[in-house]
Amino acid sequence: MTHTGNDTAGKTCEVDGIGMHYRTDGDRAQPCLILSNSLGTDLSMWDAQAAVLAGDFFVVxxxxxxxxxxxxxxxxxGIERLGLDVVALLDHLDIARAAFCGISMGGLTGQWLGIHQAQRLTQLVLANTAARIGGAAPWQLRAEQVRRDGMAAVAGSAAARWFTPQFIARETDTVARMVATLRDQDAGGYAACCEALAQADLCASVGMITVPTLVIAGEHDPVxxxxxxxWLQQRVAGSRLASVCASHISNVEAAQAFTAQLRDFLVL
Structure with a gap:
């Protein structure tokens, strides 16, 4: 299967009986970089990174x-299925190994890949994430809430979890667009990911990661x-830690600084 150039419309591949939507940017001959979104967002959250990195990478x-x-x-x-979805996407694209960058939930997916599928990774970037994100009970409650009341139940408070007050005041269009994306998500799919996060605890196994790893934190991230x-950086041998002036969705709030950290690490 040959993929070259930008795939602006996106494509869908079948994974484990479901359709998975993906988009590619850049030249297939370049090294592959996979970008994995956070809870309640979609692949458009990576627009700023793809625009810069597609010159040097085949961005998926x-x-x-x-x-x-x-x-x-x-x-x-659970988190295993989210990791295996990435493996299936790599297989679909006939890509043996790729760099992987995931944020928040995507970072948990990346940790699972680093532990269980290291042979498919060249490098690993874990952004605004943890080996366990929150406790099981709050995730279960949120899943029940959105199944019962829909996405409006969580969309109203999302901006304050995702961004600093300064960014919310300054970048009203960006914030409104991302909140609208959250509100439009399928409540059942969102709830299922909440339930996966409730069970995802990689604290005992992240020390097994040997892939070259960068951990990126938001200096004002409350999540x-x-x-x-x-904690992650200290347990993944040889890993590096970088921080950017942002809250939880740091690749959007501090796009330029985030992209620079990502690129500097990947081109080492």
Whole structure:
């Protein structure tokens, strides 16, 4: 299968019985970089990074299962399934190894890949994430809430979790667009990912990661804190820690600084 140039419309591949939506930017002959979105977003969250990095990488973005244009399926799933979805996408594209950058939930997916599928990775970037994000009970409650009341139940408070007050005041269009994306998500798919996060605890196994790893933290992130990032960096041998002046969705709030850290690490 040959993929060259920018795939602006996106494509869908079948993974484990569901359709997974993805997009490619850049030349297939370049090294591959996969970008994995956070909970409640879609692959468009990576627009700024793809625009810069497509000159040096074959950038593959995808909507995590249950998000954007990717279906969730009817069966419950965990972090293993989210990791295997990435493996299946690599197989679909006939790519043996790729660099992987995931943010928040995508960072948990990256940790699972680093532990269980290291042979498919060249480098690993874990942004605004933790080996365990929150506790099981709050995730289960959020899943129940959106199944019962829909996405409006969480969309109203999302901006304050994602961005600093200064960014919210300054970049009203960007914030409104991302909140609208969250509100438009499929409630069942979002809830299923909440349930996966409730069970995802990689604290005992992240020390097994041997892939060259960069951990990126948002200095003002209240969800996955700078201390969470330090904890990860201290347990992944040889990993590096970088921080940017942002809250939880740091690749959007501090796009230029985030992209510079990502690029500097990947081109080492």
């Amino acid at each position: 973005r995808y909507d995590t299962r249950g998000h954007g244009q990717s279906a969730s399926g009817s069966a419950p799933f 996955t804190t700078l201390d969470d990032a330090r």
